[in-house]
Amino acid sequence: MQIKVNGKDLVLEKELSVKELIDEQRIEAPEYVTVQLNEEFVDKNDFSSIIIKDGDSIEFLYFMGGGRI
Amino acid sequence: MIVIIKLTQRHCEQILNYCQNEAPNEACGLLGGIIDEDVKIVKKVYLLTNVDQCPEHFSMDPQEQFAAIKDMRTNGWFLLGNFHSHPKSPSRPSEEDKRLAFDPEVSYLILSLMEEGYPILKSFRIQKDTVSEETIKIIAGGA
Ligand SMILES: [Zn+2]
Numbered sequence: 001m002q003i004k005v006n007g008k009d010l011v012l013e014k015e016l017s018v019k020e021l022i023d024e025q026r027i028e029a030p031e032y033v034t035v036q037l038n039e040e041f042v043d044k045n046d047f048s049s050i051i052i053k054d055g056d057s058i059e060f061l062y063f064m065g066g067g068r069i
Numbered sequence: 070m071i072v073i074i075k076l077t078q079r080h081c082e083q084i085l086n087y088c089q090n091e092a093p094n095e096a097c098g099l100l101g102g103i104i105d106e107d108v109k110i111v112k113k114v115y116l117l118t119n120v121d122q123c124p125e126h127f128s129m130d131p132q133e134q135f136a137a138i139k140d141m142r143t144n145g146w147f148l149l150g151n152f153h154s155h156p157k158s159p160s161r162p163s164e165e166d167k168r169l170a171f172d173p174e175v176s177y178l179i180l181s182l183m184e185e186g187y188p189i190l191k192s193f194r195i196q197k198d199t200v201s202e203e204t205i206k207i208i209a210g211g212a
Pocket of ligand 1: 066067068153154155162163166179
């Protein structure tokens with residue numbers, strides 16, 4: 001099956017959960033990643049239960065922020 | 070490694086005006102553009118909401134971040150970097166800025182408004198605890 005990750009095509013051998021894809025993509029510091037699946041925000045608590053399907057488009061985005069100290 | 074980032078005068082004014090208007094709160098945004106050999110060329114400055122609305126912290130609005138990234142993609146641009154202001158501190162990454170810098174490829178621009186009338190804009194690459202300064206080249210004009 002084929003999906004889009006951050007706008008780029010990716011072929012997957014089988015369906016994966018959002019969490020499994022994060023692991024497979026070796027995304028560092030996943031606790032700071034915001035995810036959109038087909039334009040909808042995915043709650044962090046649902047990362048393991050939501051399964052990515054053929055033709056889905058998923059976006060990973062790092063939290064961007066900082067502080068004074 | 071890329072060490073030069075080019076902005077137009079207009080881009081710099083956009084960043085400066087936005088940060089001054091948002092002061093005393095920190096302001097933030099994203100930079101989209103192209104990479105030509107080893108030079109980053111900024112094409113558009115995206116002014117984002119600091120959802121913290123705070124003088125000592127900033128967090129970009131994820132919805133606006135996604136919208137900016139999609140606009141860049143539509144135009145064939147890349148996320149080159151981001152900026153934020155330091156209304157009361159120098160233009161260098163704080164410990165928290167470093168801790169929350171997850172992308173070693175992007176430029177982290179910091180505009181210090183500490184000294185009235187002398188805004189200072191610098192650009193950094195941050196890889197874990199290693200901070201290196203990049204050269205900012207400002208080209209005249211711009212849209
Ligand atoms: Zn900062």
